[in-house]
Amino acid sequence: MFDYVKGALTELNPTEAVVECGGIGFSIMISLQTYEALQGKEQAKIYLYHYLREDDESFYGFATKDERELFKLLISVSGIGVGSARMMLSSLTDEEIRNAILSEDIHRIKSVKGIGLKSAQRLILELKDKIVKGAGVDQSVPLAMGSNTAAEEATTALVMLGFSKANISKVLPGILKAKPDAKVEDIIKAALQKL
Numbered sequence: 001m002f003d004y005v006k007g008a009l010t011e012l013n014p015t016e017a018v019v020e021c022g023g024i025g026f027s028i029m030i031s032l033q034t035y036e037a038l039q040g041k042e043q044a045k046i047y048l049y050h051y052l053r054e055d056d057e058s059f060y061g062f063a064t065k066d067e068r069e070l071f072k073l074l075i076s077v078s079g080i081g082v083g084s085a086r087m088m089l090s091s092l093t094d095e096e097i098r099n100a101i102l103s104e105d106i107h108r109i110k111s112v113k114g115i116g117l118k119s120a121q122r123l124i125l126e127l128k129d130k131i132v133k134g135a136g137v138d139q140s141v142p143l144a145m146g147s148n149t150a151a152e153e154a155t156t157a158l159v160m161l162g163f164s165k166a167n168i169s170k171v172l173p174g175i176l177k178a179k180p181d182a183k184v185e186d187i188i189k190a191a192l193q194k195l
Contacts, residue, residue, distance in 0.1 A: 004047045016029055019061075029059065078126075101124055172187070
């Protein structure tokens with residue numbers, strides 16, 4: 001699986017970017033969000049989703065891991081393909097999409113070209129609980145925490161208590177910055193106050 005490509009941004013238009021890496025030019029389909037993030041840059045790091053079907057192979061690229069995670073969540077819904085998901089990410093920001101699903105704002109979702117009433121209802125029905133639990137955002141643990149076994153144990157304990165990794169990863173870096181040598185129980189106590 002490809003995670004990202006980093007290199008010289010040789011071409012950029014609202015639907016596609018070409019990144020040269022190791023003498024190879026990668027043609028990557030992008031959303032308007034990613035296009036806006038890449039404008040004016042000579043070097044780029046684009047997170048990839050490798051789309052592979054019998055008659056099609058392409059890369060979809062994203063400026064952030066969160067955008068990629070939301071894209072993967074959107075295409076998991078029956079009837080929402082890569083084109084519709086990219087159109088959603090071009091029309092609305094990540095946060096606007098999550099908020100529209102959480103608030104069951106069918107009209108906001110239907111405002112996206114190619115999304116009808118049934119697709120909007122299906123999106124809300126299938127994704128609302130997943131988004132509440134933290135799906136659709138990058139849940140990887142930052143590198144600074146990766147080497148800290150106390151942080152890893154605290155994260156595991158907090159997940160078992162019912163908190164999402166996304167929310168945990170937002171509060172732990174601040175706790176560890178204030179007390180880098182904190183014990184597991186101290187990290188959990190501090191996190192519970194912030195979660």
